[in-house]
Amino acid sequence: MPRFAANLTMMFNEWSFLDRFDAAAEAGFTAVEFLFPYEHTPDAIAERLMRNGLTQALFNLPPGNWGAGERGLAALPGRFDELKAGVMAALPYAEATGVKRLHIMSGLGSRDDQGVFEAYRNAVIWTAEKLAARGIDLVIEPINGRDMPGYFLNDFAFAERLIRDLELPNLKLQFDIYHRQVLHGDVTVALRRLLPIVGHIQIASVPSRHEPTCEELNDRFIFAELDRLGYDGFVGCEYRPRAKTLDGLGWFAPFAGERDRFSKTTGAIL
Numbered sequence: 485m486p487r488f489a490a491n492l493t494m495m496f497n498e499w500s501f502l503d504r505f506d507a508a509a510e511a512g513f514t515a516v517e518f519l520f521p522y523e524h525t526p527d528a529i530a531e532r533l534m535r536n537g538l539t540q541a542l543f544n545l546p547p548g549n550w551g552a553g554e555r556g557l558a559a560l561p562g563r564f565d566e567l568k569a570g571v572m573a574a575l576p577y578a579e580a581t582g583v584k585r586l587h588i589m590s591g592l593g594s595r596d597d598q599g600v601f602e603a604y605r606n607a608v609i610w611t612a613e614k615l616a617a618r619g620i621d622l623v624i625e626p627i628n629g630r631d632m633p634g635y636f637l638n639d640f641a642f643a644e645r646l647i648r649d650l651e652l653p654n655l656k657l658q659f660d661i662y663h664r665q666v667l668h669g670d671v672t673v674a675l676r677r678l679l680p681i682v683g684h685i686q687i688a689s690v691p692s693r694h695e696p697t698c699e700e701l702n703d704r705f706i707f708a709e710l711d712r713l714g715y716d717g718f719v720g721c722e723y724r725p726r727a728k729t730l731d732g733l734g735w736f737a738p739f740a741g742e743r744d745r746f747s748k749t750t751g752a753i754l
């Protein structure tokens with residue numbers, strides 16, 4: 485049974501950010517993810533995780549000026565110092581939450597521009613090495629250009645090549661099934677092939693990005709396939725509820741008891 489993580493940036497928006505942890509645990513989730521924790525203190529986030537017996541599955545490194553349209557700094561030549569400062573600022577959050585993987589967003593830029601490519605490659609190498617020393621994986625996620633026009637990392641084959649070429653043991657792929665389907669399709673065969681380099685998975689229905697199990701893909705088949713493949717990581721529920729979050733959790737009901745299957749202290753499957 486997949487280990488689902490509620491995405492607290494998109495789900496449970498009926499609650500204030502910190503109260504979303506309580507609401508997600510109450511709904512049966514054992515893990516959470518979100519885009520950015522940086523408006524809150526590391527201690528405040530850690531306290532909510534602890535109080536609710538939740539595991540922090542993932543969050544993103546600082547993305548630059550999000551409000552001004554920036555979507556990461558890694559591929560932006562001339563912003564390396566800022567990127568490094570962002571990584572250092574994220575470390576106290578990683579330590580407080582115990583998260584084992586962080587997502588680095590590439591930012592906007594052309595993959596055909598050599599300077600942009602080199603900036604991205606260098607930023608990924610530097611960050612992966614910095615996180616390796618702390619036992620944390622770095623994940624990179626191809627994102628489709630309809631949702632994020634101009635995003636540099638918009639191709640699974642490119643991400644795979646980079647990960648395989650760099651041979652950094654803690655550099656992995658964030659396989660967002662929604663983006664994969666929009667970009668290329670062939671979700672199941674790609675999962676089978678790429679699983680050895682996958683560090684995190686996310687799910688939403690295609691094309692609406694609402695609750696899974698109701699549109700283009702047979703999500704239940706994919707969940708079963710993840711079990712068949714022995715995937716033991718998290719599946720982030722990165723979807724925008726169609727209406728109220730709790731009203732849309734019918735798809736999750738068969739999985740909501742999963743918290744009893746994991747040891748709260750070790751995370752081991754019981």
Ligand SMILES: O=C(O)C(=O)[C@H](O)CO
Nearest residue numbers: 519544587625627660722
């Ligand atoms: O957009 C996505 O799919 C993500 O996972 C990013 O972290 C945020 O945009």
Ligand SMILES: [Mg+2]
Nearest residue numbers: 625660686722
């Ligand atoms: Mg995603």
